[in-house]
């Protein structure tokens with residue numbers, strides 16, 4: 339049995355993770371921690387799952403890896419400098435492995451994979467993410483990661499910037515620029531988590547869309563991460579693509 343602790347256990351995702359772990363035959367939920375609780379309760383765990391907040395996740399993660407616990411992190415906010423910081427803790431001797439995924443939904447991972455493949459073939463590409471209005475961060479971690487992957491694929495293929503004749507705009511009207519890719523964030527009651535990658539070429543457009551209809555949809559990916567994190571070849575793994583052989 340894998341002993342699992344959950345950080346952010348009373349939150350929307352954390353509560354769903356607790357249910358999923360309790361329902362898994364090969365896992366035991368040994369600790370649930372939320373805002374204001376001491377982290378010590380997690381010491382009985384082998385793997386800690388974090389779905390908290392971008393402002394607190396780095397402190398949580400440092401505590402976990404320095405206590406030799408493996409961490410599966412769904413909390414967003416991981417830019418390249420944060421990832422370097424995690425690597426520096428591990429280089430300094432922190433024992434825990436870390437798996438950070440901006441999205442554990444299998445369909446969402448495939449959306450990012452297909453977007454990266456398609457990006458060099460179209461002169462225009464933009465990302466639109468749509469979420470519930472209680473979300474703290476914009477753009478979403480998934481949209482940020484998608485734009486990074488698209489930007490890198492286009493740079494590698496020598497594709498220039500998407501054409502755009504805008505010379506006058508209200509601030510924000512053209513979205514955020516992430517590695518040369520425009521990213522737009524919608525917040526709307528009734529939504530959970532959705533994203534479109536819009537690609538345009540000569541006389542054709544190609545749209546890749548993913549919709550998460552509930553938070554249970556993320557659980558197969560989270561449980562896969564819990565099962566595999568201890569044996570991953572790299573101490574820090576970003577995304578679950580490699581776990582799906584993508």
Ligand SMILES: NC(=O)C1=CN([C@@H]2O[C@H](COP(=O)(O)OP(=O)(O)OC[C@H]3O[C@@H](n4cnc5c(N)ncnc54)[C@H](OP(=O)(O)O)[C@@H]3O)[C@@H](O)[C@H]2O)C=CC1
Pocket residue numbers: 345346347348349350351352371372373374389390391392394398411412413414415439440441442443475479556
């Ligand atoms: N990777 C993925 O597949 C997915 C990632 N996410 C990401 O997960 C994160 C959480 O989302 P969601 O569950 O909707 O958010 P919620 O606000 O519903 O849950 C976060 C929980 O963490 C608690 N919390 C805050 N600070 C701490 C702390 N220091 N220690 C322990 N618990 C703390 C919050 O308490 P309080 O409310 O009192 O502050 C809350 O209960 C976000 O970054 C979101 O983008 C979401 C869905 C899927």
Ligand SMILES: O=C(O)C1=N[C@H](C(=O)O)C[C@H](O)C1
Pocket residue numbers: 414440441469473474477478479480481530531532
């Ligand atoms: O906050 C959410 O809800 C979600 N957060 C993640 C993100 O920012 O990409 C994953 C998913 O989109 C749901």
